[in-house]
Amino acid sequence: MAGMNDHPRFLRFALRPLAALLLVGAPLGASSPPARPLSSADIVAAAPADAWVAVPPEDLLVVDLEGGRQVVIALAPGFAPVHVANIRRLARSSWFAGITVNRVQDNYVVQWGDATEKKPLPEGIVASPPAEYARALKELGFRAMPYRDAYAERVGHAGGWPVASDGTLAWLPHCYGMVGVGRNLAPDTGTGAELYAVIGHGPRHLDRNIALVGRVLSGMEALSALPRGTEALGFYKEGTPRPAIVAAHIAADMPAAERPAFELMRADSRSFADWLTARANRKDDFFIRPAGALDICNALPPVRATLRK
């Protein structure tokens, strides 16, 4: 994933650090020679197969934008089951085909939907889903990070997801690349026909005010580099060409040869614990002062594309 292990260094200076000073992942008291110091990228590369969990094809929304760009979104039925069911149904009814990106607000969101607001929703869509803004923490397999968060009492991970919590309830945080459901005023919660992706510093004040339904796993730049809208809230001006969504499918419905496949690193794996520690304590020839901390939005679980199957 972009931005994970990198820093602004001089152009063309892209050597890997050879002598990171912090040992990560080396077993304590091991009598074998010291393990090669591991960066967070090393840890991802070395993670064993059981550190990864495949995103079920039923949970992958594959969005084709005009110009041949593809965005793949992992859906989160564990957090927003009714909204996700709606989104699957919209995809399976080809409803998303022909809608457009209508809003690109810098440092905030890209939002897509039916600009005419007249396209009838397919049969079976739950018109007013429940407010799936939080769920019970206790069945979630939550692993807390030992770092502060500005917004929540606790932050950490469950499965392949970032999670914020008050100790009782748990919710997905509004981080870069997270996908949510545009809605009107409360108590309306949106159907899922209008979606947005976060393209700026995490607008965490939206947490528990809107249903988050997923995370962009690939193709983020097809959204984040779109021209910003010039009107209020970043909407495109009337008459401006809007980037069109050509098609959107659930991966499970696609022919095997065309089906993208991704894995997320499991929050309960040793590799993930090591990865968090390495991310929070970067120290190498470049990093002088390790942060000793990590923001949840800088700790979205590693993703890898796997063979289409």
Place this chain on the structure above:
Amino acid sequence: MAGMNDHPRFLRFALRPLAALLLVGAPLGASSPPARPLSSADIVAAAPADAWVAVPPEDLLVVDLEGGRQVVIALAPGFAPVHVANIRRLARSSWFAGITVNRVQDNYVVQWGDATEKKPLPEGIVASPPAEYARALKELGFRAMPYRDAYAERVGHAGGWPVASDGTLAWLPHCYGMVGVGRNLAPDTGTGAELYAVIGHGPRHLDRNIALVGRVLSGMEALSALPRGTEALGFYKEGTPRPAIVAAHIAADMPAAERPAFELMRADSRSFADWLTARANRKDDFFIRPAGALDICNALPPVRATLRK
């Protein structure tokens, strides 16, 4: 500023909330009728002249990109005086003219400099500036925010700047739109000839590892919407056209009629205190659950363009 008061709502639903439930800026115990509830946007609009501080023209770097786009950066001589002096000298020697954007890494940075690495620096440039990564807190006029931060013991503001601190030292945080100095390995600190702007979730692990020298005040979208580089670290592929910087000036040197002018809201103003409170406690017809908190990177002081003078 984009993204300050907005939320993802249905397309074309852009009514201003009429009945925000949280009173902001209403004097306690006032006997006059309750003040009209103020949103953070209202507070900015109503802020008196003395709540604003003009950015000195000597501290404004005006960067013209090809295609007629302009980016205006407020420099921070209070935090990185030697680096800022270098940048002024580079601008005044027309050194930046003709360099290019070489790196655009999604959710991280846009970086520009001399792709040939052969352009000689002008006379008088300090080749190895001191590591201006932090300064003493005590003379800064620091106003702490009452909210947690993942990375620093305290966060708040001074003048028109966001500030992080350990109680003794103070530094600028790596937030969206902040500008820093590309460097090689420590103890090198970079001259200021290669700069980057943050275009993603604040990479705060860079704090105190690199010199921050400013903040983009306008034209951010000319950087953040650039095509992402396809090579390692987001560098553009060799042979790909790179967005050129046509010119860069210090505003003080520009003809009065062409000179951009900006003001920042003062951290020690009543308006700013009200603005922070309103930002941390959004509640209106849309917001169901106020966050009760605010990340420093979601609290960059309001900016306004003023008449050119």
